Amino acid sequence: MATTKKKPAKAETHAQNDNAHLLKNRAYINGAWVSAKNKKTFDVTNPATQEKIASVPDCNAADTKAAIDAAFTAFPAWRKTLVKDRANILRKWAALIEANIDVLANILTTEQGKPLAESKVEISGGAAMIEWAAEEARRMYGDTIPAFKDGARVITTREPIGVVGAITPWNFPHSMITRKVGPAIAAGNTVVLKPAEATPLSALALAALAHQAGLPKGVLNIVTSAQAKVVGATLTGDDRVRKISFTGSTEVGRLLVAQSAPTLKKVSMELGGNAPFIVFDDADLEKAVAGAIASKFRNAGQTCICANRLYVQKGIYTEFLKSFQKSIEKLKLGTGQEKGVQIGPLINHDAIDKVTALLKDATGKGAKVLTGGHKTDDYGLGWFFEPTLIAPANQKMRLAREEIFGPVAAIFPFKTEEEVIKRANDTEFGLAAYFYTKDLGRAFRVAEGLEYGMVGVNEPVVSSESIPFGGVKQSGYGREGGPQSLEDYSLLKYTLLGGI
Ligand code: NAP
Numbered sequence: 043m044a045t046t047k048k049k050p051a052k053a054e055t056h057a058q059n060d061n062a063h064l065l066k067n068r069a070y071i072n073g074a075w076v077s078a079k080n081k082k083t084f085d086v087t088n089p090a091t092q093e094k095i096a097s098v099p100d101c102n103a104a105d106t107k108a109a110i111d112a113a114f115t116a117f118p119a120w121r122k123t124l125v126k127d128r129a130n131i132l133r134k135w136a137a138l139i140e141a142n143i144d145v146l147a148n149i150l151t152t153e154q155g156k157p158l159a160e161s162k163v164e165i166s167g168g169a170a171m172i173e174w175a176a177e178e179a180r181r182m183y184g185d186t187i188p189a190f191k192d193g194a195r196v197i198t199t200r201e202p203i204g205v206v207g208a209i210t211p212w213n214f215p216h217s218m219i220t221r222k223v224g225p226a227i228a229a230g231n232t233v234v235l236k237p238a239e240a241t242p243l244s245a246l247a248l249a250a251l252a253h254q255a256g257l258p259k260g261v262l263n264i265v266t267s268a269q270a271k272v273v274g275a276t277l278t279g280d281d282r283v284r285k286i287s288f289t290g291s292t293e294v295g296r297l298l299v300a301q302s303a304p305t306l307k308k309v310s311m312e313l314g315g316n317a318p319f320i321v322f323d324d325a326d327l328e329k330a331v332a333g334a335i336a337s338k339f340r341n342a343g344q345t346c347i348c349a350n351r352l353y354v355q356k357g358i359y360t361e362f363l364k365s366f367q368k369s370i371e372k373l374k375l376g377t378g379q380e381k382g383v384q385i386g387p388l389i390n391h392d393a394i395d396k397v398t399a400l401l402k403d404a405t406g407k408g409a410k411v412l413t414g415g416h417k418t419d420d421y422g423l424g425w426f427f428e429p430t431l432i433a434p435a436n437q438k439m440r441l442a443r444e445e446i447f448g449p450v451a452a453i454f455p456f457k458t459e460e461e462v463i464k465r466a467n468d469t470e471f472g473l474a475a476y477f478y479t480k481d482l483g484r485a486f487r488v489a490e491g492l493e494y495g496m497v498g499v500n501e502p503v504v505s506s507e508s509i510p511f512g513g514v515k516q517s518g519y520g521r522e523g524g525p526q527s528l529e530d531y532s533l534l535k536y537t538l539l540g541g542i
Contacts, residue, residue: 066246068246070262072111076105078099078102078105084098085097088155090424091423100268103272120227120261132179136176138251139220146248149243154212168217168220174507203284205233207286209298210236210290212239212240213345222522230532231285236270246266285310286309289313291314292313310520312511313513314473315348316444316445317475318477319350322358322477323356323357325358325479332369333502335366337476337498344448349502353465363412367431388447394417396447400440404441407436414427414430429451434454467493471513473495473512477489478499479499505523510526
C-alpha cells in the first residue's frame with residue numbers, strides 16, 4: 043500500500059543478505075520461538091510453483107491460550123512503559139524493516155506471489171505505519187473539561203484496552219499486520235496475532251525484527267495455524283482478550299462479531315469490498331486507463347479496494363475500451379521474482395475456480411471476453427490466470443455483487459450521473475470507490491453521493507499510513523491509519539477530582 047520510503051536509522055540496523063535470519067519456522071509466543079504443543083505442523087507453498095517453502099506450527103486452542111497468557115502477563119508492564127520508550131522501540135522496528143526490505147520482499151513474494159516491486163511497496167508502507175503509530179502515541183492526548191460543580195476538576199485520558207486478538211488475511215501479509223499491531227502496541231496494548239494460513243512467514247519475519255528492536259516478551263505473539271476456527275473461537279471466547287481486530291471477508295467478520303458479543307469486546311472489522319470505478323465522458327482518457335490498470339490489476343486483482351465494477355459512460359465507452367484492452371494486453375505475467383513482471387499467480391486453486399465460475403456466469407448473461415479468460419500453464423505449475431477484459435457487464439451478473447479477487451476487468455456501460463451513483467451504491471459493501479472527471483461540480487456531487495468509506499477522485503491509489511482506511515455498510519467499521527489510528531486501540535476514561 044502506498045507509502046513514502048523512509049531512511050533507516052543506521053546505528054541500529056544491519057541488513058543481511060541471506061533469508062535465514064528472517065525465515066522462521068516456529069510460532070512466536072512470549073518472546074520465544076516455539077513448536078505447537080502437539081508438534082503438528084502445516085506446509086506453506088509458493089503459489090507460483092506449488093513448491094513447499096516451509097512447515098510451520100499448526101497451533102491449536104492450547105497454544106493460543108498460551109499466547110493469551112503471555113500477552114495478559116505482559117500487559118501491566120507494557121502499558122506503564124513511558125510513551126517515548128514505546129515509540130523508540132517502534133521506530134527501531136520500522137527502521138529494521140526498511141533495512142531488511144529485500145529479504146522481507148523475497149519472503150513475501152515467495153509465499154504470496156505478488157511481484158517483488160509490489161512487495162517492497164507493501165513493506166515500506168508497513169514500516170511507515172509503525173512509525174506513524176509511534177508518532178501518534180506521543181499525542182494520545184486527553185482533555186480538561188470545565189467543572190460542573192464547585193471544588194472539582196474534570197479530566198479525560200486515553201488508556202490502552204488490554205490484550206488485542208488480531209486476525210489477518212493473505213493478500214497483504216505484511217501491511218495488514220503492521221496496520222493493527224503498530225497502533226495497538228503504540229497505545230500500550232499487547233497482541234496475539236493469527237496470520238493467514240497461506241502466508242505466515244511474513245508475520246514471523248516481522249516478529250523476528252520486533253524482537254531485535256527490543257520489544258519485551260509477550261507484547262507481540264504470533265500464532266501460526268491451519269485451524270482458523272479454533273484459534274478464532276479461543277480468542278473471542280476468552281474474557282481477557284478485550285479487543286478483536288479483523289481483516290478479511292465479510293462472512294468471517296460477521297462470525298467474529300457474533301462470537302465477541304457474549305464478552306462485549308471492542309471490535310474493528312476491515313471487510314470485503316466491491317469497488318466501483320467510474321469513468322465519465324469528460325474524464326482524461328489516458329489517466330483513466332492508467333488508473334484502471336493500477337486499481338484493477340495490482341496484486342493480480344486480489345485486493346479489497348480493487349476496481350470490481352468499471353462503469354464507463356456511453357460517450358467515452360468505445361475509446362476507453364480500446365485503449366484499456368491495449369494496456370491489458372501489454373501486462374507482463376510471471377513469477378514475482380522475475381524482472382518486469384506485473385502480474386503474479388493467484389493464491390491457490392480455489393481462486394482460479396472462483397474467477398472461472400464468475401466468468402462463466404458473466405458470459406452466460408451476455409458479456410464477451412475481449413482478451414484473456416483462462417488459467418494459463420505457460421509460467422509453470424503455479425496458479426496463473428490471464429489478465430482478462432469482458433464487456434458489456436450488467437447488474438444481474440455475480441461479479442456485480444461478489445468480489446472477483448482476480449485479474450478480470452468487467453466493463454458496465456452507463457448513461458447518466460444519477461444512474462451510475464445509484465448503481466455504484468447498489469451493493470452491501472462500502473469500502474472504496476473511484477471516479478474520473480474533469481468537472482469540479484461533478485467531483486463534489488459524486489463523491490458525496492457514493493456510500494463508501496474511501497473515495498478516489500482521479501486517483502487510483504488511496505492507501506497511506508496518514509489516512510483513515512476503512513469502510514461503511516458491510517465492509518465493516520473501525521479505521522486503520524490516520525490521525526484517529528490509536529482511537530480504535532484505546533479507551534476514553536473520565537476522572538472527576540473533588541475536594542479542591
Ligand atoms: P478470510 O477467509 O475471511 O480470512 C481472513 C483471516 O481470517 C485468515 O487469517 C483466516 O484464516 C481467518 N479465518 C477464516 N475463517 C475463520 C474463522 N471461522 N474464525 C477465525 N478466523 C478465521 O479472507 P481471505 O480470503 O483470507 O482474505 C480476503 C478477504 O479479505 C477479502 O474479502 C478482502 O476484501 C478482505 N480484505 C479486506 C481488507 C480491508 O482493509 N477492508 C484488506 C484486505 C483484505 P485462514 O487463512 O487460516 O483461513
